[in-house]
Amino acid sequence: MIARSPDAQGKNAHREPWQMALQDVVSDSDELLALLGLAPAALAIDGDPAFPLRVPRAFVARMRRHDPDDPLLKQVLPLTAERALRPGFSHDPLAELAANKLPGLLHKYHGRALLIVTGHCGIHCRYCFRRHFPYAARQPSRQQWSQVFDHIRRDDSISEVILSGGDPLAVPDRQLQWLIDQIEAIPQVSRLRIHSRLPVVIPQRITAALVAMLADTRLQASMVIHANHAQELDEDVAAALQPLRRAGIVLLNQTVLLAGVNDQAETLSALSERLFAIGVLPYYLHLLDQVAGAAHFEVSEPLVHGLRAALLERLPGYLVPRFVRELPHARSKVPVFSGASP
Ligand code: SF4
Numbered sequence: 001m002i003a004r005s006p007d008a009q010g011k012n013a014h015r016e017p018w019q020m021a022l023q024d025v026v027s028d029s030d031e032l033l034a035l036l037g038l039a040p041a042a043l044a045i046d047g048d049p050a051f052p053l054r055v056p057r058a059f060v061a062r063m064r065r066h067d068p069d070d071p072l073l074k075q076v077l078p079l080t081a082e083r084a085l086r087p088g089f090s091h092d093p094l095a096e097l098a099a100n101k102l103p104g105l106l107h108k109y110h111g112r113a114l115l116i117v118t119g120h121c122g123i124h125c126r127y128c129f130r131r132h133f134p135y136a137a138r139q140p141s142r143q144q145w146s147q148v149f150d151h152i153r154r155d156d157s158i159s160e161v162i163l164s165g166g167d168p169l170a171v172p173d174r175q176l177q178w179l180i181d182q183i184e185a186i187p188q189v190s191r192l193r194i195h196s197r198l199p200v201v202i203p204q205r206i207t208a209a210l211v212a213m214l215a216d217t218r219l220q221a222s223m224v225i226h227a228n229h230a231q232e233l234d235e236d237v238a239a240a241l242q243p244l245r246r247a248g249i250v251l252l253n254q255t256v257l258l259a260g261v262n263d264q265a266e267t268l269s270a271l272s273e274r275l276f277a278i279g280v281l282p283y284y285l286h287l288l289d290q291v292a293g294a295a296h297f298e299v300s301e302p303l304v305h306g307l308r309a310a311l312l313e314r315l316p317g318y319l320v321p322r323f324v325r326e327l328p329h330a331r332s333k334v335p336v337f338s339g340a341s342p
Helices: 006-011 017-023 029-035 071-076 142-154 173-184 208-216 235-246 265-277 301-314
Strands: 112-116 160-164 191-195 220-226 250-256 281-286 322-325
Touching: 112 142, 142 173, 160 173, 173 208, 208 220, 208 235, 235 250, 250 265, 265 281, 265 301
Parallel strands: 112 160, 160 191, 191 220, 220 250, 250 281, 281 322
Antiparallel strands: none
């Protein structure tokens, strides 16, 4: 267990535990390495200062000490390798700025609208495809939120609204409730999906109040969590997810395939097994989006093919995630392979 700093304890006395954890993160690489018993010289650290190190202490506590190759550490360390330019890797790999016609709204796919609720995250994942997204400049005012909901109301085809970010669960409950109220008031919307990494990195975020909020809405609620390695899913995460399951919230997981983190069949297989054991179905395995700063995480095509073949051999079909990539201007995620799973 990693102790919270005394400063943070004083400042956050009136906040909920999850809000304190969200604020009291490790943001200094020397501190992170010291907590893990690693010497700074062991790793070349000099990432993009515009996307600084940020990692919750609960997540640090799941890292192996004295191991510079720890798969959780690799997801958060701003390595010098981020500065290497690679053709094809850009600041907006999915052309989201073109699809972001109204602040707060991404409407790329038929039937679904995605809301960028906040730019704030509990953790900074170095491979994040939105790591360069201009959240501050695209944050909607109340009036602009009204325009977003008007847009959804006018499009009869939209039956599902996805809360994304940043991390949508990083906002306070009252803001979340306000958003859900607005969505509920749109008659043709029947489903609410929340994409969040907070249930994994700060499991205290799954409070009784949050579960009640999702259970009480007329919308069919699902939550897509984001874990890349079984080591992320400790007993605190498992316990936090149980009330959501009991409340009938569908739980899915998405993973990003990352070199040096989870590009082994045993690792992906263990992740699927662990997810199922805690009540979550593996949903998507995303190939890396080609975002500037993340090229060192890319996995080669032949290896991707081999991984899927190995997973199909090892696991029942329902535990093999869909291998997909996102392409700019595509009307859906693109399957990496076609053909049915057994
Ligand atoms: S939590 Fe999600 S949005 Fe935030 S940095 Fe990680 S991948 Fe990106």
